[in-house]
Amino acid sequence: MSDVLIINGPNLNLLGKREKEIYGSLSYEEMETLIQKEAKKMNLSVSIFQSNHEGEIIDRIQKAAGSVKAIIINPGAYTHYGISIRDALTSINLPAVEVHLSNIFAREHFRQNSVTAGVCRGMISGFGVESYILALQIGILPAH
Amino acid sequence: MSDVLIINGPNLNLLGKREKEIYGSLSYEEMETLIQKEAKKMNLSVSIFQSNHEGEIIDRIQKAAGSVKAIIINPGAYTHYGISIRDALTSINLPAVEVHLSNIFAREHFRQNSVTAGVCRGMISGFGVESYILALQIGILPAH
C-alpha cells in the first residue's frame, strides 16, 4: 500500500516531446524519477499511473480506495469535460489534489475551467513538475 | 441470446459505497440480484454489463445488435457529454430505455440534461433500482 497515488491523464506520457514551450523539456520518465526522489525525502511511498483512457483513469481511482492515503491527479484535457472522473473522485473517500503543469488560466479559453477540481481539496496549477511536489507535501494531510 | 441487455456506465459499480445519500445503500451486486429476480418473474432473461470506459460501452451496444431485444442503459456521467454513446444507440436497431437511479432534475445544473435520451424510447429517472424494474417492464415492448 502506497501513501500517494499519482494519476496522469492523456498525453502526459509525451512530456518533453510535446509543446515544450508550454510544458518544458523534462521527459515523462525524468519527471517520475524526480517525483519519486522528492517523495523519498518526505518518506512517502508513491505510485504513478498514466493513461490516455478516461475509463482506465476511473478504474484506477476506484481501486485506490483502501490502498492509498491520497490522490494527486492531473486529468490532462479530461479536466475540461470528464465528469465521469469527477464522479469517480467523489465515489471514494480519499483526499485528492488536482495539479497542472501549465497555468490553465493563461491558456485557451476552453482550458480555463475544471469539472474535476470542485471535488478535490484544491488545485495547484502552473509550476511544472513542482506542482506535483507541492501536492505531495500537502496531499496526504487530513483535509481541514 | 438474452431478452434485455442492461448497460451501466461509470462508477455505478460502486453503488452502495458511493454517495449513499443520493444513491441509497444497496450494493451493486445486490442490485444485480434484485434486477435478475424481478426479470425472472417477468420471464425475461437479462444480461448486465458495467464499464467505466465510454469505448467499452459503445462496443457493447454494437455487439447487442442481433443478440438482444432491447437495451436498458444508465450512462452515468456520460449522460451529459457522451455523444459517441448516443451515436452507438442510433446505430443499432433496438429499442432502448435510459434509466437513472437519482432524479437528474434535482441535482447540479450540469446534470439536468441528457445527450443520450433523445435517441432512446424514453427516460425513467429518480426511482433507485426501481427505475430498472420499470424499464424492464416497458423496455421490450415494440415502440409505439
Place this chain on the structure above:
Amino acid sequence: MSDVLIINGPNLNLLGKREKEIYGSLSYEEMETLIQKEAKKMNLSVSIFQSNHEGEIIDRIQKAAGSVKAIIINPGAYTHYGISIRDALTSINLPAVEVHLSNIFAREHFRQNSVTAGVCRGMISGFGVESYILALQIGILPAH
C-alpha cells in the same frame, strides 16, 4: 380518499385527436379507462383530473394534501415554464412522479427541460400511457 391523484395538464384531454404521430391514437377517455383498469389490478384507487388552467392545477394539488397518498402529474406544456406548479408540489407533503407520454428529449429544444421535475421523486418520459402505469407502480411507495 383515493390512493393516487393523477393530474393531466393542458391539451391532454385532446389525446387521440391531437398530433397522433407524437401521442398515439388512444383517446383521453380510453386512457382513463386503461389506467383505472391497471390501478384496479394493483388494488389502487385513482382519481384523475385534467385542466388546461395553471391555476386549477395548483388548486387541485393543494387540495390533495391529506386526501391522497401520492400524485402523478403530466404538466403538459407547463412543464417548461410553470414554476407556480413546482411551488405547489413543494408546498404539500406528498411524493409526486412526473410523467410524459412522449420522450421530451426527442422533441423541440424548448421541451427538453422541466421546471417541475426537480421537486418530484422522478420522471418517466416517453412510454405513452405506460408512463402512467409505471408511475402507479412506483408512485405510492415511500421515497427512498
Place this chain on the structure above:
Amino acid sequence: MSDVLIINGPNLNLLGKREKEIYGSLSYEEMETLIQKEAKKMNLSVSIFQSNHEGEIIDRIQKAAGSVKAIIINPGAYTHYGISIRDALTSINLPAVEVHLSNIFAREHFRQNSVTAGVCRGMISGFGVESYILALQIGILPAH
C-alpha cells in the same frame, strides 16, 4: 357556427384605457363593433372572445374545432411564454393567424419573439385594429 373565431388575450379588454401611446384610443367595444362591421362587408360571421386566463383561452381554442373555419388570435403577453396555447393551436385542425395591435419588433426586447406564431399560418403585427381586418380577409382561405 361562425366563420371565424377571434381570441383576444390578457389586458386587451382595457383597450383605449391602457397605454394609449402604444395601443391607440379606440375602446375594446368600439374595436369589436368595427371588426363586426368589416366582417359583415366580407359576409363573414365572427365570434369574439376575450380572456385574461391562459386556461380559458386554451379551452376556447379546443372548443373551436368543428365549429369555426378559422381562428384569429392575439395572445397578448402570452405570446412570449404561453407554450400551452401553442399546443392548443396545434391540437386542432384549423388555420390560425396571429395578430398584434402594436409592432412587437419595435418594443421591449422580451416582446420581440413569439412562441405561438410558429404554429399559425402567419403573423400580422403593428397595424392596430387593421391587423384584425387584414387577418379576416386572409384567415379563412385554405393555407397554401
Place this chain on the structure above:
Amino acid sequence: MSDVLIINGPNLNLLGKREKEIYGSLSYEEMETLIQKEAKKMNLSVSIFQSNHEGEIIDRIQKAAGSVKAIIINPGAYTHYGISIRDALTSINLPAVEVHLSNIFAREHFRQNSVTAGVCRGMISGFGVESYILALQIGILPAH
C-alpha cells in the same frame, strides 16, 4: 372602496404549512389578521385577495382601477414569468408595490429576477409579513 388592495399569488394561501424554513410558521389567516390590524392602526382599509390563477390575478388588478388607491402585490412564482400580470399593472393607473416574504436574491437562480417589479414603484423583499406592513406605509403615498 378600500384604500389598498393586497394581491397574493399562487401558493401563498398555504403559508405556515409550506416550506416553513423559508416562509416561517405564521398561517395565511394569521397573516391576514396581522395585516388588517396594522392597517387599522394606520387608518387604512385593506382588501386582501389570493389566487393561484394568473388570469384571476389579472382580472382583480383590472377591477382595482377606480376602486382602490394603491396595490400591494406578491405575485409568487408568477414574479418570474407572468408578463401578463406586468401588463395588467401597467394598464391601470395606480401605484403598486411588489412584496416578497423571502429574499428572492438568496434563493435559486431562477427566482433572482422579476418581470413585474419594473412597472411597480418598488420592491420590498425578504421580511416575511413585515414586507406587507412596510408596503402599506409606503404604498398609498403619491409616487415621487
Place this chain on the structure above:
Amino acid sequence: MSDVLIINGPNLNLLGKREKEIYGSLSYEEMETLIQKEAKKMNLSVSIFQSNHEGEIIDRIQKAAGSVKAIIINPGAYTHYGISIRDALTSINLPAVEVHLSNIFAREHFRQNSVTAGVCRGMISGFGVESYILALQIGILPAH
C-alpha cells in the same frame, strides 16, 4: 410618382423556381402581375423593384423619399442581418411595411428575428403573395 414602392430582396426573383414547398409555385412575374392587378382595384400605382444587392436596396429606399407615399419591403435574408437597410428605412420619412411570403416563425431558428421590422409600421408574414396585397391595403394609410 407612384403611390407605393415594393422592394424585394435577394433571391425573390427566383420565386416559383426555388423551394416550392416553402414559397409556392407562383413565378416572380406572375406575382408582379397579381400585385399590380390588385393595386389597380385599389386605385394605387405601384412600382416594384428587386435586387440581390444590399447596397442597391439601400439606394432605392433613399431615392423613394419624396417620390412615393409608402414602402412595402420584403428584405429576404437581409431581414436577419441587414442593419444598413434598417438605417435606410429610418433615414427617410415614409411609412414602411415588412412582408414575408413564408411564416418566418415556422422556419430555422436564425430566421425567427428581424433587424428591420422594428423601424417599419409592422410586419405581415406567412401569407404568400397575399402578404403584399394586405400590405397594400394598409401601407399607405397614415400611421396611427
Place this chain on the structure above:
Amino acid sequence: MSDVLIINGPNLNLLGKREKEIYGSLSYEEMETLIQKEAKKMNLSVSIFQSNHEGEIIDRIQKAAGSVKAIIINPGAYTHYGISIRDALTSINLPAVEVHLSNIFAREHFRQNSVTAGVCRGMISGFGVESYILALQIGILPAH
C-alpha cells in the same frame, strides 16, 4: 455604540444634484436629517457613513461588528459588481438590509441584479428616502 449603521455607496453624496428625474431633489444632507429625525421617533441611534471607495465601505462594514446592531446599506453602483462588499457583509454577524432610492428593476438592464442582496435579510428598492425609513423599522429586529 449606535443601534444602526447606514452605509451609502458611491455618488449618493450628490443626491439632489444628480439625475433628479431618477433620484429626486432632496439633498444628501436633507436626507441625513430626515433619517435622523425618523430614527429619533423610533428611539434609534443611527450613524451614517458615505464613501465612493469600495475599500472604505468594506473597512466600515468590518468595524461595525460589535458596535452596531444592524446595517442598512445602499451600495450604489457597487450593487452590481462589488463581490468584496458581499463578502464583508457575510464576514460580520449582523443583520443587514439593502436599500435603493430608485427601483432598480425599472432601470438599465445592467442594474437589474444585485451581488450583495443575497447576503442581506432583504431588499427595499424604489421609495426614495422612504426606503431607508422602512429599513430602519425592520432592520434591527432579529431575522425570522
Place this chain on the structure above:
Amino acid sequence: MSDVLIINGPNLNLLGKREKEIYGSLSYEEMETLIQKEAKKMNLSVSIFQSNHEGEIIDRIQKAAGSVKAIIINPGAYTHYGISIRDALTSINLPAVEVHLSNIFAREHFRQNSVTAGVCRGMISGFGVESYILALQIGILPAH
C-alpha cells in the same frame, strides 16, 4: 512504416449498417478496400485503425510519431468534445487532415463544430468515402 495512418473513431465500424440515409450503404470493409485500392494507385501505403475508445485513439496517434508521414482522422462524435484527441494530435509532429463522411454543417446544431480540426492542416467534410481519398492526395504533402 506506412505512409499514412487513417484513424476512424466511434461507430464508423458500423458503416453501411448505420443510418444509411446519412452515411450511405457502403460497408466499413468495402470502404477500407476502396481506400486501399485508391492509395495503391497513388503509390501510398496506408494503415487503417478504428476504435470506439477515445483512449485507444490517443494511444494510436502517439504511436504514429516516427512511423507514418501523415494522419487522416475521422474522430466521429469525439469531434465535438474530445479535447484529449486534439492534444494528442498537437503532441506529435505530423500533418493531419480531419475528414467526415457527412457534411457536419448540415446536421444537428451540436455537430456543427470541431474541437479537433483546429490543430489539423484542414478539414474535408461531406463527400462520403471520397473525403478520405481527397485527404490521401493532400495529406502527405508538406504543409504550406
Place this chain on the structure above:
Amino acid sequence: MSDVLIINGPNLNLLGKREKEIYGSLSYEEMETLIQKEAKKMNLSVSIFQSNHEGEIIDRIQKAAGSVKAIIINPGAYTHYGISIRDALTSINLPAVEVHLSNIFAREHFRQNSVTAGVCRGMISGFGVESYILALQIGILPAH
C-alpha cells in the same frame, strides 16, 4: 456551358498580396492558371468568377442554373454572415462545394462557423489552392 463554376468572394483577388502568412504567396492570377491547368487534366471546363459584392455573387449563382454542372464557392468573409448567399445556393438545383484556402477552425473564433456550408455537399478547408483542386475532382459527381 462550363462544367464547373468557381466563385471567389471578397478580397480573394488580393491573394499573394494579402496576409501571406495565412494565405501563401501564390497570386490570384497564378491560382486561376493553376486551377485551369488541373481542370484541363481532368477534362473539365471551368469558369472562374470573383467579386467583393454579396449581390454580384448571388446574381452569379442564380445565372449558373442551367449553365454549369456544379459550383465551387469560397465565400470569403461572407461565409460567416451571408445568409443571402446560402439562400441563392439553395435556390438553384446544383451540387456545390465550399472551399477555404486557410483552415477556418484554426483562426479567430468568429471565423469558426459557416452559414453557407450547410446547403453545400460539403466543405474543404485549409489546403490552399489544393482545396479547389480537390473540389474539382469531387464537385461534379452527382451527390450521394
Place this chain on the structure above:
Amino acid sequence: MSDVLIINGPNLNLLGKREKEIYGSLSYEEMETLIQKEAKKMNLSVSIFQSNHEGEIIDRIQKAAGSVKAIIINPGAYTHYGISIRDALTSINLPAVEVHLSNIFAREHFRQNSVTAGVCRGMISGFGVESYILALQIGILPAH
C-alpha cells in the same frame, strides 16, 4: 495621388436629412466642404468616397493600396457585421482610422461593438464631423 482617402458607408449621404437628433443638421455636402477646408489648412489632399454597397467599399479600399497614405473610414451600419470590410482593411498595407459621427456606446445595444475597428489604428467616435478632422490630424502619421 491623395494623402488621405475618406470612406463613408451606407446612409451617410443622407446626413442632415436623417435622424437629426443623432447626427446633427449639417448636410453631407457641407460636411465634405468642411473636411476639405480643414484638410487644406493641414496641407493634406483628401479624396472622399461614399457608398451604400459593402462590395463597392471593399473595391475602393483595395484600390487605395499604393495611391493614398492613409484611410479614414466610417463604415456606417457595416461596422457591426461587415467582416469583409475588415478583411479588405487587413489586405492592404495602410494605416486606417475608424470614425463615427455619433457615440456608438450611447446607442442601441447592437451598435456597441465594431468588427472593423480591431484592424484599424484606432477609433474616434461621437464628435460629429470633428471625428473626421481629428482623424485627419492623426491618420497619416506612421503608426506607433
Place this chain on the structure above:
Amino acid sequence: MSDVLIINGPNLNLLGKREKEIYGSLSYEEMETLIQKEAKKMNLSVSIFQSNHEGEIIDRIQKAAGSVKAIIINPGAYTHYGISIRDALTSINLPAVEVHLSNIFAREHFRQNSVTAGVCRGMISGFGVESYILALQIGILPAH
C-alpha cells in the same frame, strides 16, 4: 479653475515601464509634459490627475463640477467594470471624453467594451498620447 481636467486610471502612472509593445516607451511624466505643452499651444489650462483607486477617481470627478469646463478620462481597466465611475460622470454636468492609449478593439475580448463611454460625448482610442491631444481639441467645445 482649469479649463480641462484629465483623469488617468489605474496603472497609467507606469507608462513607459509597462508593456511597451502595447503602450509605447514614453514615460508618464513625459506624457504629462507633452500634454501640457500642447494644451499651452491651444491656450488651455489643464490639470492632470492619476489614481489607481476607483473611489479617488469618483471623488475627483465629483470635485470637478464647477471648477473645470470639461473632463478627459482614461479609466484604464475600470473602463470594463467601473459602473460607479459611469455614475460619477453622469452626476456632474460636464462634457467628458473617454480616451485610450491602445486600441481596445484590437486587444483581449474582455477589453472590447466600455461601461463608461456611453455617458461621455465620445471615445478616442488607439493613438497613444495623441488620443489626449485630440480630446483636448474637441473636449471643451459645447456638445452638439
Place this chain on the structure above:
Amino acid sequence: MSDVLIINGPNLNLLGKREKEIYGSLSYEEMETLIQKEAKKMNLSVSIFQSNHEGEIIDRIQKAAGSVKAIIINPGAYTHYGISIRDALTSINLPAVEVHLSNIFAREHFRQNSVTAGVCRGMISGFGVESYILALQIGILPAH
C-alpha cells in the same frame, strides 16, 4: 528589500472570525506568524500586506517593482472582477503566484473563475494557510 511580498485582498483580515466552515479558525495574526515562521525556515524574508481597497493593492504591487523578488497574492473577491489588479501584476516584472485559502472550484459559480491568475505563474487554491507556504517554496524560483 524583502524576498517575497504577500498581498492579501479584501476581508482576509477577518480570518478566523469569518465563515469558519469555509476558511478555518486560524486568525489572521496567527496566519501571519505561521507564514513568517515557515519563511524563516526557508531563509526567506517576507513582507505581508493586507488591504480591502483595490487601489491600495494596485499601489502596493507597483511599489514592489525593484524591492522584492516575487509576489504571492490572494486577491480575495477581486479575483473575480479586479482587472486593474491584473494589469498591475502585468505592469511589473516579477513572478507572482495566486493563492486561495478555499477551493474556488467548490464554491459559488461566480467564484469559479479568475481574472488575475492568467498573468501569474500559477495558482494554488484550497489548502488554507498551506496555500501560502507552498507558494513561498515555489514563488521565488525563476519562471520556467
